Every structure is written in structure tokens, then in C-alpha cells.
Amino acid sequence: MPNDNVIKMEHGAGGEPMQALIRDLILNNITGRSAGLVGLDDLDDGATINISSIIENNNNNGNSNDNSNCNNPGEIVVTTDSHVIKPAFFPDSNIGRLAVSGTVNDLAVMGAEPLALTCAMIVPEGFELSSFEKIVRSMSEAAEEVDVPIITGDTKTVERNGLDSIIINTTGIGIANEVIRDCGLCTGDKIILTGTIGDHGISLLAHREGFELTTDLVSDVAPLWNMLKDVVQIRTIEGKPAISAMKDPTRGGLAGTLNEMAQKSGTGILIEQNDLPIKKSVASACEMLGIDPLEVANEGKAVICVKAEHAEEVLAILREHEYGKDAAIIGEATEENLGKVLMRTPIGSMRYVDPPTGDLIPRIC
Structure with a gap:
């Protein structure tokens, strides 16, 4: 019989079981x-530390540095x-590029310029030194792409039978003049x-499974800050940020991300299936395997919610960049079906896009 009193793979898959674990066991005990x-x-995607409060506390504690020119220093x-992907090497990339990109992207979708990264690696006995070196080089290359240094780290080894592959943890520190929240979606965006x-x-x-599908199936792993840094600077006529919310659709895929944004913001979301950018090879593979592509993880994409009058401007900026050439407007926030995501199909019918409930593809990131 299933044991409901233990951690299961779906608890780390990004869907409702993981959210329940975080809500009921982690948040209730911290x-x-x-x-x-x-x-x-x-x-x-991250948390912030208020710089103004730090400055004020320092002044109150007798540190007399003149901070009068610190106008809105922003938030750290x-x-x-932590990255547990299996195998460590996959089409067109590896766990090293994944670790750096994922952390940079979590900062970027909050509107934060990456300042520095830390890295901790746990490596099993018997892991090939040549493979380890390739992973480290990939980390360096990804970090250099967005000009962020890896400033400190830690390495541990464990017995051969204690771990099946390398695990990497990365922490990112950034700074944002105005933090972008994933709960900021507004009707009409x-x-x-x-x-x-x-x-x-x-x-x-x-x-991983040895399927002979097609040669153009490669990972999209990429650090997105260079593409997003101009987008987060766009302002409305009133001087407010044009971007209402952002999130990268990793575990749980687009379905998980949109549902989380709808639930947090209290709006409805309507997307158009005809407008979803998806490669034919991916669509064919999903159909053959019985997988919903909306629930599949991405590692080089972002969901951007923007004021309607600035949508085309944002789209044009994205399409100028290599990682945004296939960018598309896929839907809008609505006053109906609050907290839910609906998709209009090619024949005009509607269906709910539910949050994932299981572990579609384990050890994906």
C-alpha cells in the first residue's frame, strides 16, 4: 500500500504536492x-533584503556614514x-550551465541585476575528473555570458553508493530598483x-530513455538577464513599471507557472492554443508519449505579464535577442474565472489548464 507519510518524487516536481509540502510542513515550521x-x-522566485533598512539601522547604531545621496538604493x-538533473550531461548542455542559468533567471524575473553567485557541489566517488572539469567550465561560460562572477563555493564528496550523480547548489545575489513580483498580474495585462x-x-x-526522435531536440538552457534587462526598464506614462509580473516556467512547466500567477494575483488567465510557440518535434514527441507540453519544464524561457499598451514594445525587444526570437503574446489576464487558467483551442472550445499534480519527468533540473 502507498505510504502517505514519506517524501515522494512528486513532492519536488513543482505541482500541487510540492506546494502543499512547502505550505504545510516548511512554512508552518520556520x-x-x-x-x-x-x-x-x-x-x-527569490526573496529580498531592504537596503534602506540596513542603512537606517547602521545610522541608528552610531555608524555616521553620510548616506544622504542614497536615493532609493533598491532591494537586494x-x-x-539545488540541481539534481539526471544525467548530468544532456543534449547541447550539462548540469553546470543549468545551475548558473537557473539561478540567474530567478533573479532576472524579479527584475534584479545579478551581482554574484555562490556554488556548492556534492560529487560521488568515482565521478570522472574530465566530466567534472567540463561542468565547471560550463558554469564559468554561462556566468561570463551575463557578466556575473562566481565568488565562493564548497565541494564535498560522498561514497560511491551514496549518490548516483553530481548535485550542484547555486545561490544568486542581485539588486533591483523595483522588485517584480509574480503576484502582480492585473486584469487586461x-x-x-x-x-x-x-x-x-x-x-x-x-x-535519458534512448528515444530516437529527431536531431533538433536540444535543451533550451540559457541565462536570460541580457534579454530581460531592457524590458524591466520600460515605464508607463505614469512612470510605473510596464511589467506587472514575471516568472520562469521550470518545474511544472507553463501550466504550473500560469496557475501560480493566477492564484496569487486573483485574476483569471485566458491563453490561445494557436498562439503558443512550440516546435513540431516537441509537439510530436508529446503526442506520441501522451505528455501535455504545457506541463513540461523549460530552462531558458520566461513568462512576462505586461500592460497591454506596452506589449508590442516588449515583444520587439525580446525578438531582437537570440533567446527571444520566438517570443509571442499568448493570452491575457481577465476578470472571469478568477484564480484559474483557461485555454481556447483551435476549434474555439475552452478547457481548463490545471496545475500539474504528479512528477511528469523526474530529475529534470
Whole structure:
């Protein structure tokens, strides 16, 4: 009989079981969770530390540095992630590039410029030194791409039978003048997807299981800050950010991300199936395997919610970049079906896009 009193694979898959684990067992047992605008309770891509409060506390404690010119110094943004992908090498990439990209992207979708990364690696006995070196070089290359240094780290080894592959944890520190929240979606906002969905998850699954599908199935792993840094600077006529919310659709895929944004913001979301960018090879593989591409993980895409009058401007900026050439407006936030995501199919019918409930493809990131 199934044991409901133990951790299962679906508890780390990004869907409802993981959200329940975090809500019921983690948040209920950790106190003192906020140091800035965004804290652990918010379950955003990261959390923040208010710089103004630090300056004020220093002044109150007798540190007399003149901070009179510090006009809105912003918020420090911190995020951390552990990467357990199997295998460590997959089409067109490896766990090293994944670790750096994932952490950079968690900062970027909160509107934060990456300042520095840390890295901790746990390596099993018997892991090939040549493979280890390739992973480290990939980390360096990804970090250099967005000009962020890896400033400190830690390495541990465990017995051969204690771990089946390398595990990497990366923590990112960034700074944002105005933090972008994943709960900021407003009625009327347009929803932009920066590229094709399902590339990472399907390419990894095909590689891992030995499926002979097609040669263009490769991971989309990429650090997105260079593409997003101009987008987060766009302002409305009133001088407010044009971007209402952002999130990268990793575990749980687009379905998980949109449902989380709808639930947190209290709006409805309507997307158009005809407008979803998806490669034919990915769509064919998903159909053959019985997988919903909306639930497949991505590692080089972002969901951007933007004021309608700025949607085309944002789209044009994204399409100028290599990682955004397939960007598309896929839907909008509505006043109907609050907290839910609906999709209009090619024949005009509607269906709910539910959050994932299981572990579609384990060890995906």
C-alpha cells in the first residue's frame, strides 16, 4: 500500500504536492521569514533584503556614514536552487550551465541585476575528473555570458553508493530598483512567452530513455538577464513599471507557472492554443508519449505579464535577442474565472489548464 507519510518524487516536481509540502510542513515550521519586500511566505522566485533598512539601522547604531545621496538604493534580491538533473550531461548542455542559468533567471524575473553567485557541489566517488572539469567550465561560460562572477563555493564528496550523480547548489545575489513580483498580474495585462515550450524536458527525456526522435531536440538552457534587462526598464506614462509580473516556467512547466500567477494575483488567465510557440518535434514527441507540453519544464524561457499598451514594445525587444526570437503574446489576464487558467483551442472550445499534480519527468533540473 502507498505510504502517505514519506517524501515522494512528486513532492519536488513543482505541482500541487510540492506546494502543499512547502505550505504545510516548511512554512508552518520556520519563523522570521522576511527581511524586505519579499519573504519566504510569498513563495516567489527569490526573496529580498531592504537596503534602506540596513542603512537606517547602521545610522541608528552610531555608524555616521553620510548616506544622504542614497536615493532609493533598491532591494537586494537573493535566490538559491539545488540541481539534481539526471544525467548530468544532456543534449547541447550539462548540469553546470543549468545551475548558473537557473539561478540567474530567478533573479532576472524579479527584475534584479545579478551581482554574484555562490556554488556548492556534492560529487560521488568515482565521478570522472574530465566530466567534472567540463561542468565547471560550463558554469564559468554561462556566468561570463551575463557578466556575473562566481565568488565562493564548497565541494564535498560522498561514497560511491551514496549518490548516483553530481548535485550542484547555486545561490544568486542581485539588486533591483523595483522588485517584480509574480503576484502582480492585473486584469487586461497581456501575457508574453519568450520562446518555445517543452524543449528542455522533452530533449532530456528522449536522451535519458534512448528515444530516437529527431536531431533538433536540444535543451533550451540559457541565462536570460541580457534579454530581460531592457524590458524591466520600460515605464508607463505614469512612470510605473510596464511589467506587472514575471516568472520562469521550470518545474511544472507553463501550466504550473500560469496557475501560480493566477492564484496569487486573483485574476483569471485566458491563453490561445494557436498562439503558443512550440516546435513540431516537441509537439510530436508529446503526442506520441501522451505528455501535455504545457506541463513540461523549460530552462531558458520566461513568462512576462505586461500592460497591454506596452506589449508590442516588449515583444520587439525580446525578438531582437537570440533567446527571444520566438517570443509571442499568448493570452491575457481577465476578470472571469478568477484564480484559474483557461485555454481556447483551435476549434474555439475552452478547457481548463490545471496545475500539474504528479512528477511528469523526474530529475529534470
